[in-house]
Amino acid sequence: MKSRTSELAVGIFVIIFGVALFFLAMKVSGLVGTNLRDSYNMTASFDNVNGLKPRAKVTMSGVTIGRVTDITLDPVSRLATVHFDLDGKLTSFNTEQLKKVKANALEELRYSTEYSEADPAKQKEMEKQLADNMNSITSIDEDAYIMVATNGLLGEKYLKVVPGGGLNYIKRGESIPNTQGTMDLEDLISKFITGGAGKSSAKAAEEKTSTESTEDAQPSFVE
Amino acid sequence: MNAIALLGRRVIERVRGIGVATQMLLQILFSMPSKGGFQRFIYQIYRVGVMSLLIISVSGLFIGLVLGLQGYSILVNVGSEAMLGTMVSLTLLRELAPVVAALLFAGRAGSALTAEIGLMKATEQLSSMEMIGVDPLKRIVSPRLWAGIVSLPMLTVVFAAIGILGGKMVGVDFLGVDEGSYWSGMQSSVQFYKDIFNGTIIKSFVFALICTWIAVYQGYACVPTSEGIATSTTRTVVYSSLCVLGFDFVLTAVMFGGV
Numbered sequence: 410m411k412s413r414t415s416e417l418a419v420g421i422f423v424i425i426f427g428v429a430l431f432f433l434a435m436k437v438s439g440l441v442g443t444n445l446r447d448s449y450n451m452t453a454s455f456d457n458v459n460g461l462k463p464r465a466k467v468t469m470s471g472v473t474i475g476r477v478t479d480i481t482l483d484p485v486s487r488l489a490t491v492h493f494d495l496d497g498k499l500t501s502f503n504t505e506q507l508k509k510v511k512a513n514a515l516e517e518l519r520y521s522t523e524y525s526e527a528d529p530a531k532q533k534e535m536e537k538q539l540a541d542n543m544n545s546i547t548s549i550d551e552d553a554y555i556m557v558a559t560n561g562l563l564g565e566k567y568l569k570v571v572p573g574g575g576l577n578y579i580k581r582g583e584s585i586p587n588t589q590g591t592m593d594l595e596d597l598i599s600k601f602i603t604g605g606a607g608k609s610s611a612k613a614a615e616e617k618t619s620t621e622s623t624e625d626a627q628p629s630f631v632e
Numbered sequence: 633m634n635a636i637a638l639l640g641r642r643v644i645e646r647v648r649g650i651g652v653a654t655q656m657l658l659q660i661l662f663s664m665p666s667k668g669g670f671q672r673f674i675y676q677i678y679r680v681g682v683m684s685l686l687i688i689s690v691s692g693l694f695i696g697l698v699l700g701l702q703g704y705s706i707l708v709n710v711g712s713e714a715m716l717g718t719m720v721s722l723t724l725l726r727e728l729a730p731v732v733a734a735l736l737f738a739g740r741a742g743s744a745l746t747a748e749i750g751l752m753k754a755t756e757q758l759s760s761m762e763m764i765g766v767d768p769l770k771r772i773v774s775p776r777l778w779a780g781i782v783s784l785p786m787l788t789v790v791f792a793a794i795g796i797l798g799g800k801m802v803g804v805d806f807l808g809v810d811e812g813s814y815w816s817g818m819q820s821s822v823q824f825y826k827d828i829f830n831g832t833i834i835k836s837f838v839f840a841l842i843c844t845w846i847a848v849y850q851g852y853a854c855v856p857t858s859e860g861i862a863t864s865t866t867r868t869v870v871y872s873s874l875c876v877l878g879f880d881f882v883l884t885a886v887m888f889g890g891v
Contacts, residue, residue: 412671415678422682426786429793433828437721437796439819465820561714564813565820 439464445475447497449581451547453555453568454488457590460566461557467493468558469549469570474499477568489590493568497581500547510578511543517576542580550575554587566591653849660774666767672775680741680776680844681783685790687740688733692791695728696720696798703799704807713803717814718821720799725822726831726888729792731880734839737784738872742847745776746868749851750861758852773848780844781837788836830887838879843872 458480467475475495483490502510518524518539524532552573557566570585579585699720707713749772752758758768796818803809822828847868854864 412675415675415682418682419674419677422677422685422786425685425790429790432793433725433789433796433832434824436815437725437793437818438822438824438828462820464823560816561813564714565817 445494445496447501448475448494449497450478450492450494451579451582452490452492452584453588454483454486454490454584455557455588455590456488457593458489458491458557458566459591459593460559461491461568461591462566465565465567467495467555467568467570469500469572472499474570491568495547500549501581502546502548507543507546510546510576511540513576514539514543543578545581546578547581548572549579549585551577551579551586553579553585554589555585556589557591559592649849649853652853653845656769656773656849656852657777657845659769660777663770663774666770666774669770669775672771673778676775676779677783680745680779681787684737684740684783684787687736688787688791689794691732691736692729692794693798695732696724696795696800697802699723699728699795700799700802700807704803704809713807713809714813715817716799716803716809717816717818720803721796721818721822722827724792724795724799725827727880727884729788729795729832730835730839731876733788733791733836734784734843734876735873737780737787737840738843738847738869738876741780741783742843742868742872743865745780745844745847746851746854746865747861749773749776749848750854750856750864753852753854754856754858754861756856773852777844777848780847781840784840784843785833785836788832792832826887835880835883835887838883839876842875842879846872846875 461477461480463477463479465477466473467477475493477491477493479492481490481492482488515536518535524535527535549570550573552575553570554573555568555570558569559566573587700716703716703719704713707715707719749758752768752772758772761768761771800811800814804811804814850864850868850871854860
């Protein structure tokens with residue numbers, strides 16, 4: 410009898426441990442259950458990703474659509490390449506919407522000069538190419554840009570996708586071309602303090618050697 | 633001259649003690665499990681682990697509450713009380729949960745193990761076991777050691793979880809920190825392998841080994857008198873606490889020092 414009660418108690422102990430570990434994994438570290446459905450990987454190159462960490466969230470209009478998986482440095486361009494996984498369910502069109510998008514794109518194509526100048530066989534080919542291109546598109550258009558944003562004034566850094574108004578959409582696995590890196594407060598402050606004076610004094614120094622007129626030495630924001 | 637000889641004798645005794653203890657540990661860790669050993673092991677988990685659950689949960693809750701309160705009153709000065717979740721969870725997972733749980737465990741379970749084994753030795757139960765051909769190391773010491781090694785990491789995880797919930801109770805429910813920022817700040821800063829697996833589980837596993845090892849060795853090697861048992865029990869608590877704190881520094885330096 411004694412061993413039966415103790416076995417029961419140990420069983421309950423193990424269950425409590427399991428629940429606690431599950432809680433730590435799910436709720437505290439948010440590791441297990443990366444609930445990205447139908448996920449795919451995309452990249453973007455930034456000039457500055459200061460403060461961005463792997464597992465930071467990627468949002469669009471405030472909705473979390475993915476997570477940063479990896480940050481690497483491209484040795485050629487010396488830009489930071491950020492790899493991130495996006496949720497396929499949230500960032501692609503359903504069949505109805507896809508049809509509409511395809512129709513819009515086709516219409517756009519038919520109005521283009523290139524299309525009207527081409528012969529019918531070439532036109533067919535162009536249409537087919539367009540349809541193929543539309544197969545694995547995301548809902549992120551080519552005018553959209555992705556930026557490193559801050560949660561609140563002092564919060565953690567995350568990626569924010571700001572949708573544009575384009576009709577062409579980025580395909581899965583491609584990279585988002587328009588990016589904006591971290592806004593460094595120190596950079597902003599130093600720009601504000603020097604007020605473009607750093608730029609103009611540098612120019613002035615150049616001008617002294619080349620003896621040009623001083624008209625160009627205006628700070629850029631005067632325009 | 634005499635003083636130097638005394639010092640030498642002390643050192644030799646200590647080193648011999650460590651050697652005997654290591655021999656005992658290896659003998660237990662690398663021995664085949666005996667028949668019925670699993671039942672005894674489960675019963676010892678009940679005594680060592682389940683019985684410590686209450687003190688661990690209550691202290692975890694109060695430490696979480698205090699962390700929430702202190703953290704809030706400090707962070708609100710710099711206007712960043714949204715960082716409360718990060719602070720509470722990292723403090724608990726990396727340091728407080730393993731260390732405090734191990735200290736409590738040494739006081740609650742370690743001293744009991746020493747006293748029990750010491751009394752068995754004093755009443756010559758261990759020698760009579762040897763007499764009838766039962767190995768007391770296997771029969772008495774081994775299930776207790778294994779139970780301690782298994783129980784403390786589990787208790788530590790429970791401690792951390794309850795502490796984080798306690799911090800949430802004070803911070804979010806009483807003081808009005810935003811619940812979303814409490815959890816999301818936590819999730820973005822806590823990494824499962826680095827903080828929970830390394831920081832909490834590996835650390836507490838090391839502490840569990842140290843605490844129970846010291847406890848069973850002190851019981852097994854105690855002077856078989858009532859005074860000897862008292863000395864050994866005290867030593868268990870003192871040595872365990874010192875070792876836990878010392879090893880905590882070493883482990884922290886190895887795990888988080890290079891960052």
